[in-house]
Amino acid sequence: MADAARARVGTRSTQKRADVLEALDACQDFVSAQQLHARMAGAGLQVGLSTVYRTLQALDRDGRLDTVRDADGERLYRWRPTAGHRHYLICRRCGRSQAVDTDVVEQWAERLAETSGFDGVEHTLELSGVCPRCRPPRTSCTA
Ligand SMILES: [Zn+2]
Numbered sequence: 001m002a003d004a005a006r007a008r009v010g011t012r013s014t015q016k017r018a019d020v021l022e023a024l025d026a027c028q029d030f031v032s033a034q035q036l037h038a039r040m041a042g043a044g045l046q047v048g049l050s051t052v053y054r055t056l057q058a059l060d061r062d063g064r065l066d067t068v069r070d071a072d073g074e075r076l077y078r079w080r081p082t083a084g085h086r087h088y089l090i091c092r093r094c095g096r097s098q099a100v101d102t103d104v105v106e107q108w109a110e111r112l113a114e115t116s117g118f119d120g121v122e123h124t125l126e127l128s129g130v131c132p133r134c135r136p137p138r139t140s141c142t143a
């Protein structure tokens with residue numbers, strides 16, 4: 001057992017990366033590095049928080065993740081299953097997220113790139129609100 005563990009040391013960083021990706025893939029929603037680290041620890045995976053941070057940053061650079069910021073400004077990550085990027089509406093209370101149709105934004109951004117003469121135009125879009133589950137029920141009474 002110990003020998004087998006030692007034999008894997010050479011491929012440890014790739015293995016950790018695969019572990020992080022797998023844990024991310026198992027998450028339905030956006031997670032912070034700390035939440036992901038806690039999940040991995042709960043699953044019996046021994047990986048340091050700093051490794052999780054570094055791996056997430058590397059995956060983000062490679063365009064493998066969607067990222068948003070929560071109400072406290074903390075970065076949250078989600079594995080991007082498809083090549084194209086998507087935008088999400090995220091609940092400020094519970095962190096639940098849902099993909100939104102942003103064709104209008106994409107088309108506008110493309111047009112802007114064409115008309116401005118700028119090359120490699122990129123955009124980020126952060127959308128947040130309070131989801132129906134967290135929103136207090138509306139009453140007809142006004143205080
Ligand atoms: Zn919510």
Ligand SMILES: [Zn+2]
Binds near residue numbers: 087125
């Ligand atoms: Zn976009």
